[in-house]
Amino acid sequence: MSPKVSQEHKEQRRNQLLQAAEEVFIEHGYENTTMKHVMNKAGVSRGGLYQYFDNKEDLFEALIGEQQQEIIDESLKAMIEKQGSHWDALLLTFLGESKKPTDHMDPLAPSKLEYFITGRNDTRRREHAKERYDHAYGVTEKIIIAGIEAGEFAPRFDPDVIARYIISYVDGLAVDHAIVGSESIKLKEQTELLIEYLRWGLNVKE
Amino acid sequence: MSPKVSQEHKEQRRNQLLQAAEEVFIEHGYENTTMKHVMNKAGVSRGGLYQYFDNKEDLFEALIGEQQQEIIDESLKAMIEKQGSHWDALLLTFLGESKKPTDHMDPLAPSKLEYFITGRNDTRRREHAKERYDHAYGVTEKIIIAGIEAGEFAPRFDPDVIARYIISYVDGLAVDHAIVGSESIKLKEQTELLIEYLRWGLNVKE
DNA sequence: TAAGAAAACGACATTGTTGTCTGTTTTAGG
DNA sequence: CCTAAAACAGACAACAATGTCGTTTTCTTA
Numbered sequence: 001m002s003p004k005v006s007q008e009h010k011e012q013r014r015n016q017l018l019q020a021a022e023e024v025f026i027e028h029g030y031e032n033t034t035m036k037h038v039m040n041k042a043g044v045s046r047g048g049l050y051q052y053f054d055n056k057e058d059l060f061e062a063l064i065g066e067q068q069q070e071i072i073d074e075s076l077k078a079m080i081e082k083q084g085s086h087w088d089a090l091l092l093t094f095l096g097e098s099k100k101p102t103d104h105m106d107p108l109a110p111s112k113l114e115y116f117i118t119g120r121n122d123t124r125r126r127e128h129a130k131e132r133y134d135h136a137y138g139v140t141e142k143i144i145i146a147g148i149e150a151g152e153f154a155p156r157f158d159p160d161v162i163a164r165y166i167i168s169y170v171d172g173l174a175v176d177h178a179i180v181g182s183e184s185i186k187l188k189e190q191t192e193l194l195i196e197y198l199r200w201g202l203n204v205k206e
Numbered sequence: 207m208s209p210k211v212s213q214e215h216k217e218q219r220r221n222q223l224l225q226a227a228e229e230v231f232i233e234h235g236y237e238n239t240t241m242k243h244v245m246n247k248a249g250v251s252r253g254g255l256y257q258y259f260d261n262k263e264d265l266f267e268a269l270i271g272e273q274q275q276e277i278i279d280e281s282l283k284a285m286i287e288k289q290g291s292h293w294d295a296l297l298l299t300f301l302g303e304s305k306k307p308t309d310h311m312d313p314l315a316p317s318k319l320e321y322f323i324t325g326r327n328d329t330r331r332r333e334h335a336k337e338r339y340d341h342a343y344g345v346t347e348k349i350i351i352a353g354i355e356a357g358e359f360a361p362r363f364d365p366d367v368i369a370r371y372i373i374s375y376v377d378g379l380a381v382d383h384a385i386v387g388s389e390s391i392k393l394k395e396q397t398e399l400l401i402e403y404l405r406w407g408l409n410v411k412e
Numbered sequence: 413t414a415a416g417a418a419a420a421c422g423a424c425a426t427t428g429t430t431g432t433c434t435g436t437t438t439t440a441g442g
Numbered sequence: 443c444c445t446a447a448a449a450c451a452g453a454c455a456a457c458a459a460t461g462t463c464g465t466t467t468t469c470t471t472a
Binding site: 261 | 429430432433
């Protein structure tokens with residue numbers, strides 16, 4: 001009476017399945033992928049897949065749960081400290097590590113949009129969506145407020161609204177990117193424009 | 207040998223079905239509604255519904271096609287003339303007739319998002335999405351350029367990018383509204399902020 | 413190396429939806 | 443009022459995807 005396979009093996013397997021799932025979701029989107037797609041991509045049987053995940057929803061949540069993790073780990077103050085300025089910290093939240101506008105977009109973003117929009121009438125998913133929104137919005141607002149206290153920002157508008165504004169705009173870019181493609185929307189230029197608006201709206205010193 | 211029912215009757219019926227469909231789509235979203243839902247809501251049989259629409263996609267396209275119509279009908283110049291200023295014309299494009307920011311959102315918007323995001327890998331739908339995007343973006347850009355020529359705007363940024371920016375932001379609001387609800391996102395305040403940004407970015411005279 | 417426990421397999425029953433098709437009803441013109 | 447043509451009804455077959463379950467394989471440990 002002992003575990004049949006090692007814990008590491010199980011985790012490996014799980015990760016392998018998650019990776020296959022990610023590829024499939026990126027390729028087909030959330031609604032259009034089936035468990036069979038994932039099975040095939042991972043080279044595993046029906047039973048093998050269901051051993052680890054109860055259904056597509058479970059699988060997808062596991063996937064986007066892991067990504068979320070990374071962001072939470074680092075505490076906010078430490079992050080601001082590390083970035084050197086509140087402005088840089090702010091840019092980091094929506095531009096990523098490079099802090100530079102690019103034409104690149106999280107390849108899983110379209111599926112996430114699908115997942116939350118399609119599930120907007122489901123209590124569970126809606127709660128989840130709210131959590132994510134509140135988290136993103138919360139981080140942004142906190143950085144802005146800290147920046148004000150540090151004398152780095154002297155905003156012309158309500159920080160609360162500015163924070164929400166950033167989130168909504170980033171979501172908008174994700175949508176348009178998903179629907180018509182990055183080549184059609186001038187993603188980079190639009191992002192640069194957002195930055196200019198923010199610089200003015202926050203009245204960034206320095 | 208003569209048409210059995212009058213043309214008006216057919217149109218009436220069709221509209222009746224479209225209206226039932228609209229209600230159902232608003233309630234359940236695009237992906238989650240079935241033809242049966244529409245049949246029940248319209249009080250019509252399977253055969254009755256398929257008489258007019260080949261499938262769900264056909265039905266939905268008919269629905270959003272009609273709405274689109276209204277916007278195209280009015281020529282751009284006439285519209286600007288009617289509004290009195292390019293600024294007002296611009297506001298009209300994304301605020302509607304009232305030209306005032308509100309907490310209201312097109313109730314069909316979430317379904318439209320679903321439809322285009324989910325169908326992003328389908329050639330037909332993608333084309334359709336591009337058309338809609340190009341149209342919205344085109345109208346916006348034309349107004350801005352006309353405004354520049356009229357001396358009403360002296361933009362600080364590329365009009366092309368500003369136009370796209372507006373579209374993306376409005377789409378972003380639609381997403382967040384769909385996902386977490388209008389009460390959670392301060393729709394009105396966010397819209398007001400957009401207007402201020404635009405006023406500054408376009409450098410609106412007067 | 414044998415035993416036992418869990419992992420992995422794959423067949424299967426179930427379910428929900430779709431689009432078609434045949435029969436019935438309705439309607440307007442002759 | 444009769445008839446032809448089209449509208450409408452509803453049964454049905456086909457299909458695709460899901461989750462379960464009994465069986466087989468694999469691995470660990472004693």
